Amino acid sequence: MPDHLYESPDRELLLIRRFIADEGPAATLRWSLRLPRLCWLGIRIPAPRLGWPAGKKPGDVDVVGGPLVCRDRSAWLRARTEIRAQLPPVSQTVRDGADELFGRGHAKRSREGTIDQLATELLCARGQLRPSFEHMFAFEVKVAWFGRDSTLHGAKLGGSPQKMARKQARGLTRMGPDHVGLLRAVVTEPCTAPAGGAWMHAGAHASAAADAYEQAIRARVEDPFATIVASIGAVPGRREHLAGSLGVNVPILGQWQNPLRGEPEVERARERLRAAFANVLEDTAATRVPLLVLACAHTSCGALFVPARAIDPWQTLCPHCSGLTTVAPIENTVPPNDRLS
Ligand SMILES: [Zn+2]
Numbered sequence: 001m002p003d004h005l006y007e008s009p010d011r012e013l014l015l016i017r018r019f020i021a022d023e024g025p026a027a028t029l030r031w032s033l034r035l036p037r038l039c040w041l042g043i044r045i046p047a048p049r050l051g052w053p054a055g056k057k058p059g060d061v062d063v064v065g066g067p068l069v070c071r072d073r074s075a076w077l078r079a080r081t082e083i084r085a086q087l088p089p090v091s092q093t094v095r096d097g098a099d100e101l102f103g104r105g106h107a108k109r110s111r112e113g114t115i116d117q118l119a120t121e122l123l124c125a126r127g128q129l130r131p132s133f134e135h136m137f138a139f140e141v142k143v144a145w146f147g148r149d150s151t152l153h154g155a156k157l158g159g160s161p162q163k164m165a166r167k168q169a170r171g172l173t174r175m176g177p178d179h180v181g182l183l184r185a186v187v188t189e190p191c192t193a194p195a196g197g198a199w200m201h202a203g204a205h206a207s208a209a210a211d212a213y214e215q216a217i218r219a220r221v222e223d224p225f226a227t228i229v230a231s232i233g234a235v236p237g238r239r240e241h242l243a244g245s246l247g248v249n250v251p252i253l254g255q256w257q258n259p260l261r262g263e264p265e266v267e268r269a270r271e272r273l274r275a276a277f278a279n280v281l282e283d284t285a286a287t288r289v290p291l292l293v294l295a296c297a298h299t300s301c302g303a304l305f306v307p308a309r310a311i312d313p314w315q316t317l318c319p320h321c322s323g324l325t326t327v328a329p330i331e332n333t334v335p336p337n338d339r340l341s
Helices: 009-021 073-084 092-102 106-125 159-174 198-217 264-281 336-340
Strands: 037-046 062-071 137-146 179-188 224-231 252-254 293-294 313-316 324-325
Touching: 009 037, 009 062, 009 137, 009 179, 037 264, 062 264, 073 106, 092 106, 092 313, 137 198, 159 179, 159 198, 159 264, 179 198, 252 293, 264 293
Parallel strands: 037 293, 137 179, 179 224
Antiparallel strands: 037 062, 062 137, 224 252, 313 324
16 A cells, blocks of 8 residues: 555545644644644535535535634633643743743743643543534645656646636635635655655755646636645655654645625525535534544435544444445555564
């Protein structure tokens, strides 16, 4: 099974899985896409399931979502108090040292940040985080790859696929999310380098990849969505999201706010989008962050559902038709670097 993104038969889905939808801080593109830290995400949902006419762009929505919130302010304050009581105090020596190195008040701020983070995890464990539909975002994802020979590869280069990608993103703006993006990621073939130099080499190669890709994608300032160019470096024998040395470099072109909000037709589409997710997620407490919504792959069913927590969420039983639905293949359980050693 291929382990690097560039060699996958479905680079888009693998990139979404590893860099956007995975649990935990390894999903390093989430902040670049300005997603809320606590969020729900629909992944690769056929647009007709969201009330969008079949046959119109986009066919599938790669990523769509919104924030998870705790509506009970007193529960939030109680969780913070509980966490605060459990954290050991920071000694005066540590506080003084941190203030001297990073500026006055640094130790206090970082402690408050830790309390916030642990308190949200506590709320999640207690089932007090719920999806909100007041603010929604959507992304079209395109992935090209950059070879060792410093050339771009992938079927979606050239003028007409570029136009098509922009058309798909424009279609997303007509569905009414607040914030629409076209993520243009370029992944790289790992380069070999003299011992110890692989990380630096990967970063430099990724940066060259970003330059080449930016030339190729023909983003326009007048596009009603944001184009985000991200490049991801790779080293031999390790998956990109685990290897630590990433050249994620993110220039952004265009605009974040959907300028079509307010048009009656767009607002009607937004209401259908909201209703489709509200049907699945209303009264669902988040047991995982991000909370995932998938579409059953069986065409006779196609239901949207939240995958069960205990098993691989990407290959799971649909609760409606009981069919096994594979959104993404199971990953190798043994990371490649362990297999090599
Ligand atoms: Zn099904």
